[in-house]
Amino acid sequence: xxxxxxxxxxKFFQEFKKKHSLSNWNQYxxxxxxxxxxxxxxxxxxxxxxxxxCEIEIDVDTSETEHIKPKDIFPNEFxxxxxxxxxxxxxxxxxxxxxxxxxxxFINPVLENPQDFLTYDIKTGEVRPKNSIGTDYEKAKVxxxxxxxxxxxxxxxxxxxxxxxxxxxxxxxPEGEFRTLKEFMIDNKDSITSV
Numbered sequence: 001x002x003x004x005x006x007x008x009x010x011k012f013f014q015e016f017k018k019k020h021s022l023s024n025w026n027q028y029x030x031x032x033x034x035x036x037x038x039x040x041x042x043x044x045x046x047x048x049x050x051x052x053x054c055e056i057e058i059d060v061d062t063s064e065t066e067h068i069k070p071k072d073i074f075p076n077e078f079x080x081x082x083x084x085x086x087x088x089x090x091x092x093x094x095x096x097x098x099x100x101x102x103x104x105x106f107i108n109p110v111l112e113n114p115q116d117f118l119t120y121d122i123k124t125g126e127v128r129p130k131n132s133i134g135t136d137y138e139k140a141k142v143x144x145x146x147x148x149x150x151x152x153x154x155x156x157x158x159x160x161x162x163x164x165x166x167x168x169x170x171x172x173x174p175e176g177e178f179r180t181l182k183e184f185m186i187d188n189k190d191s192i193t194s195v
Contacts, residue, residue: 125159
């Protein structure tokens with residue numbers, strides 16, 4: 001899970017909101033072009049074509065607009081640009097796993113750096129809390145569970161990535177899929193190559 005550095009709200013979205021007084025997100029279905037434009041903008045300008053939750057590469061067609069704070073629980077934030085990111089459409093993890101679940105302990109990737117709370121298990125590919133007790137542990141545990149970040153296929157993909165790249169860590173590119181896993185591998189190179 002990576003930090004999303006939001007840009008200022010794009011002009012096209014500001015103008016759209018001035019022109020159309022929508023009262024809920026479902027009304028955006030009548031304006032599919034703006035939903036697509038928002039996804040394109042976020043993917044290219046803020047997320048480097050990756051889901052911020054699972055870090056898998058996505059595109060406009062394999063993604064959906066995600067409300068960090070669920071629109072059902074926070075109806076006044078349904079078009080707050082800082083509450084919108086683009087997530088993968090996986091049915092078992094990320095935004096679909098989260099649905100309308102909410103906890104104040106959830107790590108908001110726009111406001112907080114998930115790397116302050118999360119780390120990796122190099123043997124299993126699973127995401128783990130960085131701390132073993134306290135508030136940071138609770139935030140990590142809640143977020144991992146809500147997003148199902150240790151979905152079997154996703155953990156296996158991370159494990160295979162570690163195994164496939166453990167002898168070429170020096171050549172990993174920082175962008176693209178699994179960017180925080182790559183950073184973790186670089187920072188823990190000695191322990192990874194000994195596994």
